[in-house]
Amino acid sequence: MSDTDWNPTQYERFRDERRQPFVDLLGLVRPRPSLRIVDLGCGTGELTRLLHDRLQAAETLGLDNSRGMLERSHAFTGNGVRFDYGDLATFTPAEPYDLIFSNAALHWAPAHNELLRRLTTFLRPSGQLAVQVPANHDHPSHIIAAAVAAEEPFRSALGGYTRTASVLSPEDYAAVLDTLGYTEQHVRLQVYVHHLPSRDDVVEWVKGTLLVDYEKRMPAALFAQFLERYRQRLLPQLTDTQPYFYPFKRILFWGQR
Numbered sequence: 495m496s497d498t499d500w501n502p503t504q505y506e507r508f509r510d511e512r513r514q515p516f517v518d519l520l521g522l523v524r525p526r527p528s529l530r531i532v533d534l535g536c537g538t539g540e541l542t543r544l545l546h547d548r549l550q551a552a553e554t555l556g557l558d559n560s561r562g563m564l565e566r567s568h569a570f571t572g573n574g575v576r577f578d579y580g581d582l583a584t585f586t587p588a589e590p591y592d593l594i595f596s597n598a599a600l601h602w603a604p605a606h607n608e609l610l611r612r613l614t615t616f617l618r619p620s621g622q623l624a625v626q627v628p629a630n631h632d633h634p635s636h637i638i639a640a641a642v643a644a645e646e647p648f649r650s651a652l653g654g655y656t657r658t659a660s661v662l663s664p665e666d667y668a669a670v671l672d673t674l675g676y677t678e679q680h681v682r683l684q685v686y687v688h689h690l691p692s693r694d695d696v697v698e699w700v701k702g703t704l705l706v707d708y709e710k711r712m713p714a715a716l717f718a719q720f721l722e723r724y725r726q727r728l729l730p731q732l733t734d735t736q737p738y739f740y741p742f743k744r745i746l747f748w749g750q751r
Contacts, residue, residue, distance in 0.1 A: 522748035528552040534582040535599020539567030631659035676749030689737040
């Protein structure tokens with residue numbers, strides 16, 4: 495994963511909608527005394543604080559590769575919680591953890607089979623792994639972003655790059671967990687129903703996530719053109735209703751060694 499300049503304000507425009515999958519993932523974790531936790535892709539740190547407090551952990555590290563997000567983590571530091579800058583794809587701790595937790599972050603990293611194998615080696619015996627990844631790559635909001643990226647002048651500016659999904663199927667995650675020796679597991683695909691004010695707000699949603707991957711790769715003026723072309727192609731594909739029904743699929747999986 496590369497260093498991405500995320501916009502925390504844009505990302506948190508849909509704060510409540512993005513929070514629920516975290517709460518559901520947290521519900522899969524088995525509390526234990528004095529847990530040592532790492533939260534990979536911690537964002538602003540608000541949910542990392544909640545993770546730590548709910549599980550009454552001994553210590554929790556929040557890791558993120560966005561300095562913009564981490565700037566907001568100071569308010570949640572202390573009493574066993576700290577934050578650090580780093581890339582989850584290359585994260586190598588000095589000591590193992592009781593729980594590796596990651597909410598809406600691992601999908602930015604490639605090769606999930608190998609990534610999960612690496613992360614598993616950082617768990618203590620009987621350690622837990624809890625992950626949530628978006629799986630909405632077949633929705634027009636994602637498909638059209640790749641289609642616009644393939645148009646000129648964007649294609650040349652991006653060097654032919656288009657965002658491809660690294661997320662596996664639920665059954666593949668179950669197979670990986672089994673192969674890695676997780677004796678218990680829970681894997682599910684869940685559809686989260688979001689009622690946005692209008693279809694235009696789908697653009698605002700992806701501006702805070704998916705489109706960041708394109709924005710960082712082109713000049714600001716060209717990205718403004720990209721965004722306008724994206725809007726032109728996307729909105730006719732969406733029903734013009736208020737509120738707008740936006741189904742968002744996510745995969746949640748948990749395993750214990």
